[in-house]
Amino acid sequence: MGRRTRQAHSDRMITLHIENTIADYDAWKAAFDRYDRARRDHHVLAYRISRPVDDPATVHIDLDFDTREDAAGFVQVLEKIWQTPLSGAVSSTHAAPELRTLEEMTPPNIRV
Template structure:
């Protein structure tokens, strides 16, 4: 079972936030994250969705709990407008292929 930590952040400036986020890759991997996806809204490029995949619920919960400490740091708060974290259970994951043309 894959457990997903879903983070919905609105950042003050994406171009400033992204290098700070990239600097945390080792933190995420040491916490047990095995995959990470980052997306941003086309109509609001400062709103960022992050999904991190974990093998267990316990790893995801421990990561979420540790993330609170990171988010509370003044230097992190300077980058964020809002921050919300959810834990999801992945129930279906499909790779879709294009239909063959007739």
């Protein structure tokens, strides 16, 4: 998925941070990839997937949005996805993943 251009009215990006426990990364990633169009259709600008080095059963997903409204709207989409049989098959738990909405406080690509 490529990056989309951010809208000029916003200097800060909103990130929806998701932590999820999974059974198998490859199966989870294949399921995640099936929803690429849903991410595009709901204004996801970019995403990042990471895992703790000491916990391969956990994935962290960051989804970037221009606005809090777009992020909040996508939470509703995610809640529907998490109720699907496919989602249940690739998750280790049946609890909804943990969600946090983060606001970017520094310009992108600041390196020290």
